Amino acid sequence: xxxxxxxxxxxxxxxxxxxxxxxxxxxxxxxxxxxxxxxxxxxxxxxxxxxxxxxxxxxxxxxxxxxxxxxxxxxxxxxxxxxxxxxxxxxxxxxxxxxxxxxxxxxxxxxxxxxxxxxxxxxxxxxxxxxxxxxxxxxxxxxxxxxxxxxxxxxxxxxxxxxxxxxxxxxxxxxxxxxxxxxxxxxxxxxxxxxxxxxxxxxxxxxxxxxxxxxxxxxxxxxxxxxxxxxxxxxxxxxxxxxxxxxxxxxxxxxxxxxxxxxxxxxxxxxxxxxxxxxxxxxxxxxxxxxxxxxxxxxxxxxxxxxxxxxxxxxxxxxxxxxxxxxxxxxxxxxxxxxxxxxxxxxxxxxxxxxxxxxxxxxxxxxxxxxxx
Ligand SMILES: *Cc1c(COP(=O)(O)O)cnc(C)c1O
Numbered sequence: 001x002x003x004x005x006x007x008x009x010x011x012x013x014x015x016x017x018x019x020x021x022x023x024x025x026x027x028x029x030x031x032x033x034x035x036x037x038x039x040x041x042x043x044x045x046x047x048x049x050x051x052x053x054x055x056x057x058x059x060x061x062x063x064x065x066x067x068x069x070x071x072x073x074x075x076x077x078x079x080x081x082x083x084x085x086x087x088x089x090x091x092x093x094x095x096x097x098x099x100x101x102x103x104x105x106x107x108x109x110x111x112x113x114x115x116x117x118x119x120x121x122x123x124x125x126x127x128x129x130x131x132x133x134x135x136x137x138x139x140x141x142x143x144x145x146x147x148x149x150x151x152x153x154x155x156x157x158x159x160x161x162x163x164x165x166x167x168x169x170x171x172x173x174x175x176x177x178x179x180x181x182x183x184x185x186x187x188x189x190x191x192x193x194x195x196x197x198x199x200x201x202x203x204x205x206x207x208x209x210x211x212x213x214x215x216x217x218x219x220x221x222x223x224x225x226x227x228x229x230x231x232x233x234x235x236x237x238x239x240x241x242x243x244x245x246x247x248x249x250x251x252x253x254x255x256x257x258x259x260x261x262x263x264x265x266x267x268x269x270x271x272x273x274x275x276x277x278x279x280x281x282x283x284x285x286x287x288x289x290x291x292x293x294x295x296x297x298x299x300x301x302x303x304x305x306x307x308x309x310x311x312x313x314x315x316x317x318x319x320x321x322x323x324x325x326x327x328x329x330x331x332x333x334x335x336x337x338x339x340x341x342x343x344x345x346x347x348x349x350x351x352x353x354x355x356x357x358x359x360x361x362x363x364x365x366x367x368x369x370x371x372x373x
Pocket of ligand 1: 109226
């Protein structure tokens with residue numbers, strides 16, 4: 001019988017063991033420790049690069065606001081959910097990204113699908129880096145625009161595509177990430193910005209994995225998240241006033257979704273201030289990543305993210321399991337999240353890791369690699 005339950009069982013059976021995904025309880029113990037199945041692990045698998053999500057002042061800012069304004073926002077922003085924490089947070093985000101304005105969405109995912117689907121439509125072209133995040137591709141699908149991909153970080157390929165196809169479309173949006181989520185490398189923003197100007201295209205950069213740094217270019221649109229270096233939850237778009245006004249009127253993922261809880265905005269605002277006032281946090285996370293890549297003979301880290309590519313999904317899972325025996329948590333990332341045969345451990349470094357903890361990771365990986373030979 002093709003009940004929905006039976007169909008789901010059949011479809012799950014089509015996945016092999018290394019493809020199956022499971023949710024598991026991960027109890028936060030410290031900014032860099034998780035407790036899983038009754039055991040504590042040192043984690044190199046989070047996105048809290050600056051260690052701000054457990055910063056007492058960041059947490060307190062949220063607690064105080066929750067006491068006054070409650071647990072939720074009660075409505076979408078255009079109805080009655082636009083509580084007084086949004087204004088200062090958006091002003092701080094616009095200042096941070098050097099734009100006229102910013103608009104906070106429920107998450108980075110919602111920001112990306114909202115901005116891409118609102119600005120682009122049928123007859124337009126979206127030119128995206130091969131490795132951009134899934135939510136940008138989902139936004140492209142929703143928009144009805146044509147999507148073409150250029151080879152990862154290959155501005156020359158983007159140029160070739162523009163030369164061949166620009167004239168067939170009305171508007172063109174070039175989309176990339178400042179720092180790529182699964183590889184930790186940086187986009188050629190200067191070249192892409194130049195291409196955008198030369199071909200009358202717009203440039204959008206997703207800065208989800210930025211650590212608060214300034215970049216050498218100012219794209220037409222910044223997208224970002226409040227959930228990684230900023231340590232909380234939510235997403236944003238930063239751009240000119242008219243772009244933000246347009247999104248306020250057209251972005252369905254903003255209009256038809258409840259506003260963020262006031263406490264969440266208050267914590268993000270506090271975290272943004274620490275991000276700016278304490279740049280040594282970003283330096284520490286990047287230094288850990290660079291030290292790690294030097295010790296393991298990998299190409300020098302360009303961010304707080306380092307991929308340790310193993311190839312097959314099985315080998316990534318095996319290395320992850322091996323590290324667990326050393327008390328280290330490093331998540332295996334497998335296709336389809338990453339391209340076929342590039343399964344990896346995605347290691348992330350935080351300002352809250354000590355030098356000794358990074359050394360423990362290095363030693364554990366070296367021991368695991370020796371065992372594997
Ligand atoms: C994490 C991420 C997002 C989604 O942000 P959330 O706030 O987690 O929804 C968007 N883009 C990129 C590049 C990301 O890594």
